[in-house]
Amino acid sequence: MPKRNLPVSKVYSLLEPGPVVMVTTARKGQANIMTMSWHMMIDFEPPIVGCVISNRNYTFDILKATKECVINVPTVELAQKVVGVGNTSGREIDKFKAFGLTPVPASIVQAPLVDECYANLECKVVDGKMVAKYNLFILEVLKAWIDPARKDPRTIHHRGQGAFMIAGETVKFPSKMK
Amino acid sequence: MPKRNLPVSKVYSLLEPGPVVMVTTARKGQANIMTMSWHMMIDFEPPIVGCVISNRNYTFDILKATKECVINVPTVELAQKVVGVGNTSGREIDKFKAFGLTPVPASIVQAPLVDECYANLECKVVDGKMVAKYNLFILEVLKAWIDPARKDPRTIHHRGQGAFMIAGETVKFPSKMK
Numbered sequence: 001m002p003k004r005n006l007p008v009s010k011v012y013s014l015l016e017p018g019p020v021v022m023v024t025t026a027r028k029g030q031a032n033i034m035t036m037s038w039h040m041m042i043d044f045e046p047p048i049v050g051c052v053i054s055n056r057n058y059t060f061d062i063l064k065a066t067k068e069c070v071i072n073v074p075t076v077e078l079a080q081k082v083v084g085v086g087n088t089s090g091r092e093i094d095k096f097k098a099f100g101l102t103p104v105p106a107s108i109v110q111a112p113l114v115d116e117c118y119a120n121l122e123c124k125v126v127d128g129k130m131v132a133k134y135n136l137f138i139l140e141v142l143k144a145w146i147d148p149a150r151k152d153p154r155t156i157h158h159r160g161q162g163a164f165m166i167a168g169e170t171v172k173f174p175s176k177m178k
Numbered sequence: 179m180p181k182r183n184l185p186v187s188k189v190y191s192l193l194e195p196g197p198v199v200m201v202t203t204a205r206k207g208q209a210n211i212m213t214m215s216w217h218m219m220i221d222f223e224p225p226i227v228g229c230v231i232s233n234r235n236y237t238f239d240i241l242k243a244t245k246e247c248v249i250n251v252p253t254v255e256l257a258q259k260v261v262g263v264g265n266t267s268g269r270e271i272d273k274f275k276a277f278g279l280t281p282v283p284a285s286i287v288q289a290p291l292v293d294e295c296y297a298n299l300e301c302k303v304v305d306g307k308m309v310a311k312y313n314l315f316i317l318e319v320l321k322a323w324i325d326p327a328r329k330d331p332r333t334i335h336h337r338g339q340g341a342f343m344i345a346g347e348t349v350k351f352p353s354k355m356k
Binding site: 010012013016017018019035037038039040041042043048050051052076079080083086087130134135136138152154155157158159160161162163164165166167168169170171172173174175176177178 | 188190191194195196197213215216217218219220221226228229230254257258261264265308312313314316330332333335336337338339340341342343344345346347348349350351352353354355356
């Protein structure tokens with residue numbers, strides 16, 4: 001999927017609506033993917049993101065060790081794969097192969113971009129103090145990529161137990177809010 | 179709006195999709211409302227929620243002092259009011275009056291429920307250690323209320339600068355994810 005660089009000042013507009021994302025990590029040349037919904041913006045610029053990753057997940061160990069990941073934002077066409085990624089462990093399978101997803105080298109971090117996702121955010125862990133108590137990582141987005149053809153991405157939003165709300169229409173109001 | 183008690187174990191299913199919410203607080207009998215999008219689940223049960231509230235907001239001071247709030251989840255019918263609440267300050271106006279919203283006493287906290295919202299979560303601050311550095315409050319949801327008539331709530335999701343994505347259809351996949 002051809003992507004262009006997105007100014008990091010606009011990253012909040014991708015994550016603030018609350019989409020399910022896929023987090024990629026890599027260690028010793030071995031890449032992994034997990035599905036994640038527990039994330040939020042913490043600051044606009046540089047974009048700081050908080051996310052909670054269970055310490056039972058394979059990704060938890062890799063992220064803690066490498067301090068790098070990519071947040072990939074999928075749309076509804078990928079929903080079945082996103083669920084598959086969320087229901088399997090990288091300790092047992094190569095999820096890129098198992099789900100037919102394409103790893104593309106990132107520009108700054110070792111973790112790959114998921115090519116099929118319409119946006120990809122290269123991140124580093126900038127604060128790990130809340131990891132022990134809450135499994136909460138503080139990330140900074142270093143570089144952002146987006147498919148310029150996608151204006152109103154039909155992101156998916158987890159409602160629990162495999163139910164996903166699909167992003168509907170967008171409406172606009174005059175607002176002073178960023 | 180007639181509400182029933184929602185088991186707190188189900189709170190994640192309301193917040194995980196990432197809706198814009200309205201946070202109510204109260205101090206000395208004076209209630210306030212703000213609009214918020216920067217929140218995430220941190221744990222299922224008891225439900226722990228992280229949220230970022232700018233220290234420029236009136237709510238920041240009240241929440242820091244009283245350690246109590248209600249997270250109210252609006253749907254698209256309230257979008258215009260949600261934007262209005264987000265563009266004004268409780269230092270200057272009574273937002274309940276200004277926007278025709280109805281405060282209803284909560285069962286545990288001093289902050290009121292917004293009656294017009296389809297769900298209301300009574301919260302207390304359980305960890306304020308990240309407030310100074312990130313404006314990040316850790317809340318526990320003590321009690322949850324929901325309008326049982328609303329099965330697929332058309333929540334709104336902020337895309338930035340007054341643009342909101344409206345929740346579309348819900349699809350379901352077999353999944354082991356909670």
